[in-house]
Amino acid sequence: MNVQLVGRQDLTLAAPASRGTILEVEDLHIAFPSRLGPREVVRGISFQIGAGEILAIVGESGSGKSVTARALVGLAGPGSQVHAKALRLADHDGEPRSLTGLSERQWSRIRGRKIGFVLQDALVSLDPLRTIGREVGEPLLTHGLLPRNEIGKEIETLLARVGIPDPAVRAAQYPHELSGGLRQRALIASALAARPRLLIADEPTTALDVTVQQQILGVFQALAKAGHGILLITHDLAVAAQLADRIAVMQNGELVETGPARAVLRDPRHEYTQRLLSAVPSAATRGRWLSTQGTRPAKPPQPERVEPILALRDIAVRFTRPDRSVTHAANGVSLHVHPGATLGIVGESGSGKTTIGKVALALRKPDAGEVLFRGHAWSQLSERQRRPLRRHIQTIVQDPLNSFDPRYTVERIIEQPLLLHTDLAKAERSARAQELIQLVNLPPDVLDRRPTALSGGQRQRVSIAQALASEPDLLICDEPVSALDVTTQAQVLDLLIALQHRLGLAMLFISHDLGVIRHMSDRIAVMKDGVIVETGPADDVFDAPKHDYTRRLLAAVPRL
Amino acid sequence: MALRRFGIIAAVLWGAATITFVAVKAIPGDPVAILTGGENVVDAAEREALVRQFGLDQPLPVQYLRYIGQALRGDFGDSYQYRQPVLEVIGEAAGPTLQLAGTAMALALGLAFVSALATAGRRKGLRTVLAGLELAVLSTPVYWVGLLLLTVFSFYLGWFPIIGGEGIHALILPAIALCLPLAALLAQVLRDGLEEALLQPFALTVRTRGVSETQLRLRHALRHAALAVSTLTGTLFAGVLAGSILTETVFGRAGVGQITLQAIKTRDMPLLLGLVMLSALVSVLINLAVDALYLLIDPRLRRAAR
Amino acid sequence: MSQALDIVARVRIGNRAGNPWRAPGLVIPLAFVLLLLAAVALPHWFTALAPDAVDTDAILLPPGPAHWFGTDQLGRDVFTRVVYGASQSLGIGIGATLIGCAGGVVLGTAAGLTPPVLQRLLVRLIDILLAFPEILLALLLIAVLGRGPTNTLLAVGLSSIAGYARLVRSQVLRVWQSGYVEHAVSLGESTPAIIARHVVPNAVRPLVVLATIGVGNAVLSASALSFIGLGVVPPAAEWGALLADGRNFLDTAPWISFLPATVVAVSVIAITILGRRLQLLLSHGSVP
């Protein structure tokens, strides 16, 4: 990581002071109006950030992390009521100034100028219709810090500072022409443009691959070293562990535990922190339940040398883009999934994982190679021939909402395969649906609801119930948990494993999360650019990676 | 690519011409009566002569082929009603209509921008009033608005005499009458586009940079809203003929709307065909222009197009 | 205008947040539209007079207790005519929209799902129809069919098909590429079943909103035809015809066109608001 910090004596901006408290928050309350009166989503939290310090706030979804961060720049949201005993930001001279009761004008002098803000979703946080350069330079223009003709130069400096190569070229490009990592860096550059002392980053790495995430984290470390105070919001404990000096754990609008990073992670005091930590899948969690911390029974022994239930042979898939360029989404991919076993596929974004999943499901015809299901032709069949067999191979996807007809109730969704593959009567189907919904630990009353009225975890369970309805032998799971937070993820993963044990399912498990893959898989295939670079038993691949790429991937994963 | 575009334009024009031909031929009644003004004053011989002169004695396929062939060469023949080459008739009428439509469109865009920028996502009271007014204008028949404007501003106040020639003065009232519904529609769509853009994550990012609300609208949100607005502007402009039929009738202005109405009422086949071709051409060209504008506004589309 | 209907329908008038069911913007227009529908079904509940009852002793009376909206040049009660006109106008509006939507669904679905060659042909056909200004198409149709309420309905309806078809096609393509269609394939559903169960119902959903707004539009289009003199045939009390007739008495008896004009405007406003509310409700997902 080569981050340059360019000296800027020519600017009339103070460099971040090297010591002292930058931000002080005492007893912060945030409420939103609702039908039943104001609803407090942040209830009396207090914390401080010093110069050169990184404070990470962690917690599950909806705990109030983002709202807290936004309240610090006066943008908690329309209708929000923000109260605090004290909310103070150190000025350039180091004197604390209160942030309460500011007018919109006063706020706009603070935003960007004194507090830089990096938003959660790098992919959509830059104006897609404007060049990177104009976006990065906007704070300079807005706060009138530099004459127009000097801004261009400064933009390049800023882009270089966050480690963007070829800054002059990048400045002239549009967001869609940049990868996620570059976009996130540009956002950071923009947040830093006016040299604020405090930088707030809300989930700055969620959408990024591990290797790219590692680079971004490097940028933050360098910034902290340069004296910036950083408030990092994340749900990823490992990221917090790697980066933060101190960690604050948030649950339900309250900080349940605050302390030095090491102490909080090694020796969690609060029950919630403990639960959170133990729910993170990793090498250590293999053979354990994630959500209850108990050891799980060993898998029933696999019969040796059985024929694979699914075999991919030399699969190649090519996409031709509108501009005629060809992408090899899969190139000579060969895989086997054995009955009752889990094959994990891991790889970075765009490596071809989903494509392989679709080929296995015969939703996409491979351009070369063939797929065999239970030793018989599968990809070569016509859809008509395949249809009766489809009940044996089912799928669970990342975003079930997209896979359900929005007009259907949960009951109808679960009955869909029953209607297709069985001749059960209406009452029998209903009964079976009840059964299935119990199997995935959902209350029976969800049957009448529509998927939009369910939480992410519940939807994922409905998806599992539907997949199980036709009593399949093989489940293709494409990123089934990556939209869920740690605790929900733990429950879903536990459920899948329990079902596998009970029903003897085979699974093709696709994920970009190495922890999840290691937790779940018997064997692992590592994919890169449409090619399987390494495959083998899970422990072998993780503990003794043979391929260079696997090694790099593993090195980039933050650890608790 | 260019060739394909051209092919599409040709196909659309041909299709439009064919549909019109079929429709005109399907209109019941006697074309010669129309040629002669509907009075039963022609004898059989004259009928014959007229029928022959306008080629109405040929079998339909021959008439069709002849007509398409001539249209290909840009020759739409003579208008039955005006006894003058169709292109000339249209040419004469196009000027005033273009003037009217252009003025109305410009006015409408101006009004819409001011109203939408001022009230998108803020000034609740004013927003409600303006949105209500727009809805009212949109829901009131155009000709009605025109008549009211005339009654008030021309007859009672005498500010804009409808007599007195072709100058800008005579253009104002009809242009306003034509522009109001357009402005109302554009303002609504623009405001909605702005509000949608302001809800997107990037808008929050921009706010965290300390950019003021007005600057946020002007620098960022406007371009996003402009996408839908440019489509709508194109569609409206292409469809302005509809508005001009009514406006021109109310204000007694010469123009394409008038001759279109006449051509339909009198079944002036060649003229009608010319008019349909004209509006099809305009519509196709405007669509192309809007596509080009899209590329200008949205860089994301540029690569796909290349 | 319905060519731009898809753009227009997306416009929200109220606040984006907030409960779409509770806003007063729902109750008042809904009540008004119900009132209109009542007038369509049971006009004699609203008035004891006949819409074509000429009374040459009561010509051009101003509004009063006996004649709420006054009387017209033949001494007919304007209020009665407005009430009876509701069935004409809304009938035309609703009928035309149904035709437009039905035609649009058929043409649009075909243009989205048939084999590529046919698809391209149908898309071109839609392009061609869209190249006609709607009113020109309607006028041509009237010329072919002749005048009268049914023909006005047909003309307005047929001329709006292309606009709806374009929308349906884009929806069909969207749904066809959606996750749940792909998922249905992996569940083992057959193609016709997918089209019938998933594609068409979901593609048609946005049309519900459009159709509501389309009704208002069709009422205005029909009234424009009447104004040009190619609408319904007297003594039909279609609203556009009322306005067109009344315009000759703008200064002597403004009420005979002003009051109907107000009713037209308010009706269209109510229908439009209702349509957009519906859109809001649908996008909130709380309505099937």
Next chain:
Amino acid sequence: NQVGSQPIAGGTLTFGLASDTAIIDPSITGSSITALITRNLVDSLIGQAEDNRFTPWLAERWEVNADNTVYTFHLRRGVTFSDGTPLDAAAVKFNFDRILDPKTTSSYSKSLLGPVAEIAAPDAATVVISYKQSFAPLLQGLSLPYLGIQSPTYLREVKSTTNTVVGSGPFVLESFTKGSGSRLTRRADYNWGPGYAAHQGPAHLDAIVFRYLPESSVRLGALSSGQVQAIDEVPPANFRSVQADNRLQVVTRENPGVNRSLFLNTSKGPFADVRVRQAFQSAIDAPNAVKAAYFGSLKAADNIFGPSTLYYDPKIAQSWGFDPQKAAKLLDEAGWTAKDGDGIRSKGGERLSVRFVYDAAAWGASDLTVAQAVQFSVKKAGFDLQLDPVDAGGYTARTAANDYDLTSLYYVRAEPDILRTVFHSAYIPPNGANNARVKSLDEILTKAIGASGDERKRLYGQAQAEIIGQAYAVPLYVVAYQLGASKKLQGVSWATNAKPNLYDAWLSR
């Protein structure tokens, strides 16, 4: 005409017109608007005064032979067209030959010229038009602008005459824009006005602007706000208010000829039965309908002829009228006894439903009001009168195909022979306008052409009695041209086709 004030030269008259014309060349259109405008642009061989006498104009004098087959015209000398071309016999012959040439696509002008055998120009000042059989209406036709003389130089040079006219008239066409109007300017050297004119020399007005204002409220607003000085088709609803306005005047010119009437198709359907026709006639309250529609600005008709028509018989008025009892009795007698919920009668399951086919473009808003009043009035007697508007082509087709129960028309002509066009069997559509499809009047009408004074009067009286008595037609109102004008506009005279002549007109200050 105002008496006692001296004409003042100068000023521009702006004239609002309810209808537009597609073609300004009077030789190739029958448009009455074209006639109104071009009356100021082209001169005719002879003029016809308001009292129907023919006066010299471009022809100083003329001779007609006894059997109306040879007409000799002696032209005035020194007349020039506005492009400088002198007007001579060759020019006149060129004009008429052009009209007769099928390529010109002239129809109405051609019908006015009639079955010409030959047109000769024996010398520069003499034109002879001859026919094989007698053709009496020529003089009247020649006095109309449709046979006005245009410059042959211009006619030869110009590609299309639809937008321009060059004549020898008191005004010159400066511009003509379809759908908008036209502008005429005075010709200073004009000195050959018609014999009936009030003055000689150039016209008084500097210019005339005709402005197309189709909306009647707009037209009226323009008049009362002083933006125009004259309009045609004064909206009947405003008739009173215009009259009451002391700055404005309405001049009504009743047309002679066949009144606006409904013609009942005697050849088929319910109207084949004379009792049904008579019932229909008695069921219509025409005076009230006309009063409602025209606010007293037009008179209800009491006969097929207008009162100013030659041989109009005032006694007919007593023989018919609104009489619901009679209508009911007649219908009962004719067997139309059953009544449905709407009060419509039927016979043997067939509803008493009649279709009124009319050309919507030629049927104004007030006529529509009349129609609706009639509709309601006959409904009370048990008729279901359905309005069936069509376009001009549709109208011709429908009448030719005998696909109608009633139609409506009127004819402006002072000569009672006009009845022949409407009631002689030779004119049953598609050959003419005998839309009642009457055959019983052939003998009377043919005899009347050549009959002498009293005999003619008796024959036409008999025809009128039979038309009303047999209920071939239901007269509605006496057609009139209604000029709404500022009182400043003076000196307007009237042509026999009831159109204002503006040559003598002037504007007071």
